[in-house]
Amino acid sequence: MPPAAFVSTPPTRRTRRVFLRLASATAGAIVTQGCSLGSSASPAAIGDLPAGTVASLPVGSLQAVGSNPACVGRDAGGVYAMTLTCTHQGCNMALQGSVSAQGIVCSCHGSRFDPNGNPTAGPAGAPLVHYAVSEDGAGNLTIHGETEVGAGVRLMV
Numbered sequence: 001m002p003p004a005a006f007v008s009t010p011p012t013r014r015t016r017r018v019f020l021r022l023a024s025a026t027a028g029a030i031v032t033q034g035c036s037l038g039s040s041a042s043p044a045a046i047g048d049l050p051a052g053t054v055a056s057l058p059v060g061s062l063q064a065v066g067s068n069p070a071c072v073g074r075d076a077g078g079v080y081a082m083t084l085t086c087t088h089q090g091c092n093m094a095l096q097g098s099v100s101a102q103g104i105v106c107s108c109h110g111s112r113f114d115p116n117g118n119p120t121a122g123p124a125g126a127p128l129v130h131y132a133v134s135e136d137g138a139g140n141l142t143i144h145g146e147t148e149v150g151a152g153v154r155l156m157v
Helices: 011-038
Strands: 048-053 061-064 070-075 078-083 097-100 103-106 119-121 130-135 140-149
Touching: 048 070, 061 097, 070 140, 078 130, 078 140
Parallel strands: none
Antiparallel strands: 048 140, 061 070, 070 078, 097 103, 130 140
């Protein structure tokens, strides 16, 4: 029989207890890490971006600006612009999704946004960032990607 200093609880009991403790801690860390990735993507930097003309943007339309992570739309209130960087994990929805007058879809993970950039289906939980838009004398539109504005701000045309 071993000396009293080496007597301990049976290995199966300690192993099970240690396993459950580690499994619980690991699962918590995985869930926490997964949630922290959920809605943390910032918009891609675009600077000033030419966005076509007012004449080519009818009321009730929303369109991507080429392959740039930005779109321009027009509703009864005027012209607006917003990012196409998905707020879930940063996918460029101009390249990995679809943009139409009905809304925006991210094909990376299935997030959906209404035409004003509000999330309608997850995993994205945050709305899309809106940018200032200007028009020159010839009707050319420019999105100012470094100037964020509220979701209701419109350029009157």
